[in-house]
Amino acid sequence: MKFLLLLVMLTACAATPQDLSGKMFIFPQETSTAHVRLTASKQGFGAVTVCHRSFTDLQRDHVLFSLATPSGSNDFLTYWDEANKGIAPHIKNTKTVYKGWDYKSNMWHSSCTTWDSQSGLVQLWFDGQPSIKKFISSGSDISGSPIIILGQEQDSHGGGFDLKQSFIGMMSDVHMWDYTLSPCEIQKYMEGLNFTPGNVLNWSALEFQITGRVLIEDKQNLCS
Numbered sequence: 001m002k003f004l005l006l007l008v009m010l011t012a013c014a015a016t017p018q019d020l021s022g023k024m025f026i027f028p029q030e031t032s033t034a035h036v037r038l039t040a041s042k043q044g045f046g047a048v049t050v051c052h053r054s055f056t057d058l059q060r061d062h063v064l065f066s067l068a069t070p071s072g073s074n075d076f077l078t079y080w081d082e083a084n085k086g087i088a089p090h091i092k093n094t095k096t097v098y099k100g101w102d103y104k105s106n107m108w109h110s111s112c113t114t115w116d117s118q119s120g121l122v123q124l125w126f127d128g129q130p131s132i133k134k135f136i137s138s139g140s141d142i143s144g145s146p147i148i149i150l151g152q153e154q155d156s157h158g159g160g161f162d163l164k165q166s167f168i169g170m171m172s173d174v175h176m177w178d179y180t181l182s183p184c185e186i187q188k189y190m191e192g193l194n195f196t197p198g199n200v201l202n203w204s205a206l207e208f209q210i211t212g213r214v215l216i217e218d219k220q221n222l223c224s
């Protein structure tokens, strides 16, 4: 077990892409430091889709996905807003809140967020259901070197973490595309069927670096 842990840590440090299929990151305690930094395969995004699954029992604000560039610490952010009881995408430092979801504790939830700079429209998919499309930001791309972090919310490019916005729980199946996925592809992701993996972040070939206490384990399946 100790050897396995060492092996996981060593391979995590090497930052060669890893296949995390069937696995999850565990964020087991509240800190303002522990996080996973994901390496994007490209930069400059005129459109984006980000999907992930998360599992938590937090009853406060928390981050799910944080992408910052030198010009914007909230260039692409997925955030649970406890005061508004909604999932709040932030794109190019503009926020919108989607309310009315059954964001229950202690179970896996699948989220996808799509945006494109031409229309400026954002849409959230949550556990298989699409939201309305809302205008959030148009006319310019997300440009500059992206820093993508799980577990902490960036208030600066790669830092500015806040204990009370940190994530505690499990995260899995993180993908990012530089285009908007079709509803059909999103449905496939939601249902765990075969889908086109992310071309910016791909959970089955993920380059990442762990800081602090974040662990990788198999996703718990009941007796199968």
Ligand SMILES: [Ca+2]
Pocket (backbone or CB within 6 Å): 153, 154, 155, 160, 161, 162, 165
């Ligand atoms: Ca913050």
